[in-house]
Amino acid sequence: MKNSFEQIYEVVRKIPMGRVATYGQIAALAGNPRWSRVVGYALHVNPEPGVIPCHRVVNRFGEPSSAFAFGGVNRQILMLEEEGVPVVGGRVDLSRYLWDGHI
DNA sequence: CTGGTGACCGCTT
DNA sequence: AAAGCGGCCACCA
Numbered sequence: 590m591k592n593s594f595e596q597i598y599e600v601v602r603k604i605p606m607g608r609v610a611t612y613g614q615i616a617a618l619a620g621n622p623r624w625s626r627v628v629g630y631a632l633h634v635n636p637e638p639g640v641i642p643c644h645r646v647v648n649r650f651g652e653p654s655s656a657f658a659f660g661g662v663n664r665q666i667l668m669l670e671e672e673g674v675p676v677v678g679g680r681v682d683l684s685r686y687l688w689d690g691h692i
Numbered sequence: 693c694t695g696g697t698g699a700c701c702g703c704t705t
Numbered sequence: 706a707a708a709g710c711g712g713c714c715a716c717c718a
Contacts, residue, residue, distance in 0.1 A: 592714085592715085593713090593714060593715085594714085594715080611700090611701090612699075612700050612701075613700070613701055613702090616700080616701080616713090621713070621714095622701075622702080622713095623700090623701070623702085623712055623713045623714095624700090624713060624714070625699095625700035625701050625702095625713085626698065626699090626700050626701085626712080626713065626714070626715095627698095627700090627713065627714040627715070628699080628700075628714095629698065629699035629700060630698060630699075630714075630715060630716080631699095631714090631715085632699060633698075633699060634715090634716090643699085646699080647699095648699080648700065648701090649700080649701070653699090654699035654700095655699075694718105695717105695718090696716105696717090696718090697715105697716090697717085697718105698714105698715095698716095700712105700713105701711105701712095701713105702710105702711095702712095703709105703710090703711090703712105704708105704709090704710080704711100705707105705708090705709085705710100
């Protein structure tokens with residue numbers, strides 16, 4: 590653990606399949622609930638695509654980020670459904686698929 | 693070197 | 706009840 594980024598990547602990497610986490614949740618698990626912005630930037634640089642499941646990260650409303658740069662927001666939704674996370678109305682049911690921080 | 697911005701969230705008025 | 710603003714870190718010009 591050197592900087593906040595490493596912490597964030599560590600938390601995001603721990604997200605189990607078929608579950609999603611919010612930026613605030615990741616920020617809180619990383620150590621500071623106000624790093625939500627840093628979390629977004631951290632995933633933006635995404636140093637290891639394919640290793641860090643950035644598609645499992647959504648905002649607190651359960652909606653995927655509009656600035657998703659994988660090839661379109663549809664791509665993220667498709668990947669989530671592939672893992673078993675249904676996206677209804679462009680939104681994920683956080684009450685049911687929100688990662689509680691426990692594997 | 694300084695200023696401003698960004699995949700956000702929470703509190704205050 | 707709704708709207709607006711600030712705050713933390715890192716990177717770019």
